[in-house]
Amino acid sequence: xxxxxxxxxDRRPILSAGLLLGVGMGGFLDGIVFHQILQxxxxxxxxxxxxxxxxxxxxxxxxxLFHAFTWATTALGLAVxxxxxxxxxxAWSGRTFVGALAMGWGLFNLVxxxxxxxxxxxxxxxxxxxxxxxxxxxxGSGVVLLILGFxxxxxxxxxxxxxxSA
Amino acid sequence: xxxxAICDAGPRETVRVGTxxxxxxxxxxxxxxxxxxxxxxxxxxxATAAPAGACPVCSRPAGKAVRAxxxxxxxxxxxxxxxxxxxxxxxVAAAVHFGPVGSGKGRGDS
Numbered sequence: 001x002x003x004x005x006x007x008x009x010d011r012r013p014i015l016s017a018g019l020l021l022g023v024g025m026g027g028f029l030d031g032i033v034f035h036q037i038l039q040x041x042x043x044x045x046x047x048x049x050x051x052x053x054x055x056x057x058x059x060x061x062x063x064x065l066f067h068a069f070t071w072a073t074t075a076l077g078l079a080v081x082x083x084x085x086x087x088x089x090x091a092w093s094g095r096t097f098v099g100a101l102a103m104g105w106g107l108f109n110l111v112x113x114x115x116x117x118x119x120x121x122x123x124x125x126x127x128x129x130x131x132x133x134x135x136x137x138x139x140g141s142g143v144v145l146l147i148l149g150f151x152x153x154x155x156x157x158x159x160x161x162x163x164x165s166a
Numbered sequence: 167x168x169x170x171a172i173c174d175a176g177p178r179e180t181v182r183v184g185t186x187x188x189x190x191x192x193x194x195x196x197x198x199x200x201x202x203x204x205x206x207x208x209x210x211x212x213a214t215a216a217p218a219g220a221c222p223v224c225s226r227p228a229g230k231a232v233r234a235x236x237x238x239x240x241x242x243x244x245x246x247x248x249x250x251x252x253x254x255x256x257x258v259a260a261a262v263h264f265g266p267v268g269s270g271k272g273r274g275d276s
Contacts, residue, residue: 010267016260023259057232058232061236066248070252076256107258111251111254115250116247122244122247
């Protein structure tokens with residue numbers, strides 16, 4: 001029950017928006033920095049090494065699809081955040097939002113690392129015989145980001161400023 | 167031509183202004199010529215490179231090979247590799263968004 005004169009504030013929209021945007025930010029960082037700028041790997045570089053024009057083009061297609069999914073996730077996160085901004089019962093907490101962003105990024109690193117690097121083996125962070133330490137470091141970064149994000153979001157659980165008065 | 171006018175104007179005006187200006191003017195003149203040559207070469211290169219046609223929707227042999235490589239027997243696995251991480255993350259975000267209210271609530275003054 002709420003005390004008289006108080007209103008129950010919902011943190012879930014900020015958490016889910018931050019999670020989705022964090023996943024998008026992590027995906028874009030992976031795609032832009034690792035795939036394109038440093039060119040350490042591509043989407044299928046473990047099964048189709050980019051050593052010919054055809055293989056480079058095939059990898060470029062799958063990299064593009066990866067970026068398309070990243071874009072869609074980011075757009076969805078923006079939509080959720082926009083809707084949350086219009087609600088008076090949502091706690092507009094910076095710590096909660098930034099914590100959720102970090103958790104989203106960490107979640108992406110963890111899930112993408114497990115699925116693509118270890119289960120399906122379509123690529124590794126750094127292609128080559130010594131790829132395991134890099135893949136494990138990628139997973140580790142995901143765990144660290146998840147923990148940091150959780151701690152930060154938890155510290156903002158008592159932030160109680162609704163968007164209307166923020 | 168604008169390039170020609172700049173290059174022609176340089177030497178006639180240099181006498182009145184000084185040595186430093188002469189050098190600058192000549193350098194600019196040569197730079198414009200070089201720029202025009204580079205632009206022409208780039209245009210020719212772009213015109214001749216385009217028919218390489220290795221894009222997935224190109225009809226040339228390289229394009230067909232790319233298309234075949236994309237739509238090969240591993241297509242479903244590759245699609246899973248690209249989409250599954252986002253699907254899982256979306257599921258987690260949905261669980262938070264539509265999950266139990268109690269865990270996600272704070273309390274504030276109205």
